[in-house]
Amino acid sequence: MQDQENQEVSNQPEGQDAVNQQPEQAAPSEPGLEEQLSATEAKLAEVHDAFMRAKAETENIRRRAQEDVSKAHKFAIESFAEAMVPVRDSLEMALKVESPTVESIKEGVEMTLKQLASAFEKNRLIEILPQPGDKLDPMKHQAIAVVPSDQEPNTVVSVLQKGYMIADRLLRPAIVTAAQPK
Template sequence: MQDQENQEVSQQSPLDAAIADAATEAAQAGAGQAGVPPSTAEMSGQSDLEAQLSATEAKLAEMHDAFMRAKADAENIRRRAQEDVTKAHKFAIESFAEAMVPVRDSLEMALKVETQTVDAIREGVEMTLKQLSAAFEKNRVLEVMPQAGEKLDPNKHQAVAVVPSEQEANTVVTVLQKGYMIADRLLRPAIVTAAAPK
């Protein structure tokens, strides 16, 4: 029987032997401490840990509350920004429309006049054009009206013909139609003729 136990022990791996030794030491240490009341130092350490735990829990709750408030604020800001963008798209033309209403009123009033004279019509058209120019200026609709001899700018000018001229090549000879820009964006290029290379 003893020989059989020795054989089993010799067949154990070093890892199994180490685990068995550790288990034996733990059992002996536990048996030695059974029934011994905890010391004052152990109780003090336990109360310190409990105090740290409660302080950490309080700080965690405070940080969670701050996080939830910040998240709600960010959501409100995002929602308001989205509403502002939607309103901007919907009412982007409002300012321009306000400026154009008097122009339409002037044209309608001109058509109601029974006896028209050439001078009265011309005067009415000039006044209406002034209103229209003011509406364009207010809404930053700017004319693109290049001068003869100005260098051709493909970002603002569209040359529909190249004509022989005494001017330098690729310069504006005549403007056939004004162009317009809205602030820095081209609305319509100026239609021009350009000088041919010599």
Template sequence: MQEQEKTQDPTSQPIEAGEPQASESSQAEQASAASSGHEQRLAAAEAKASEMQDAFLRARAEAENIRRRAQDDIAKAHKFAIESFAEALVPVKDSLEMALKLETPSIESLKEGVEMTLKQLSTAFERNRLVEVNPQPGEKLDPMKHQAISMVPAQQEANTIVSVLQKGYMISDRLLRPALVTVAQ
């Protein structure tokens, strides 16, 4: 039975000192297998890096396209920002031109035409959020909306509006032109 064990498992024999543990061919096979595993991992890593580089380049191109489209949109918005306001002013201009074409206008017809034209202009201002700044006498001076031209002695509280020389205007919440006012000393 011992002989069968010896013949069945040749690696179970005792190894003598100075004798190599594995044959040179098995070492080469192991090195080849390890090298093959490293090559496969290297190939997989290179494929992954190539994939990532491609994804990066696509994302960068997409970001550049978005930036370019946004710049185009901003340029168009600046170019056509007053389009609705211009559309609202065209009828006002038409009315003024028609008034000038009249051969012999009467004072009443001129006044009526000017009133209608002013109404058209006021409507255009309202539609485009252009609001008058017209303070009433006695109101407190607001330096964010009013510009004091002079200070006059008056029988009212100091720094209050005495008179309005010129109305001001605001577009939404932004001051376009301050109201010119005189203020009490």
């Protein structure tokens, strides 16, 4: 019986040791969780800071882009205006001449027209001047009349007013008369 009691007594401390060991094992794991939590909180703070900085940078880029677009709209015709100033100067000088002759007026108008043509060329303002017999292009020409002609149908007979394009965009179509189908 004593052997049984010894075994029970010896079993109890082992069980108690096992119970006592569990809290000891739990104790080391708790600081691990706390360390993980603090590391996670630190990482969260870093990510939040990075997010806030990125958001601020995005707002700055958006604001700068809006300012650039605003400036582009405001000063879009600056180069064209610079090219037109000499044309205006020439016209004002022509009006100041005290006793103009027909020939001096004609010469002044020709020089002013050259300045204007140069200004148009610098700013990619292209003249549309179809020749009689050219195929009618509805993207560049506006036919206001169809007239009987010996030409092929739907070709330009005469030009009433030149058209203009800015780069590849139509500013004003050429006003033409077209040949009537036979």
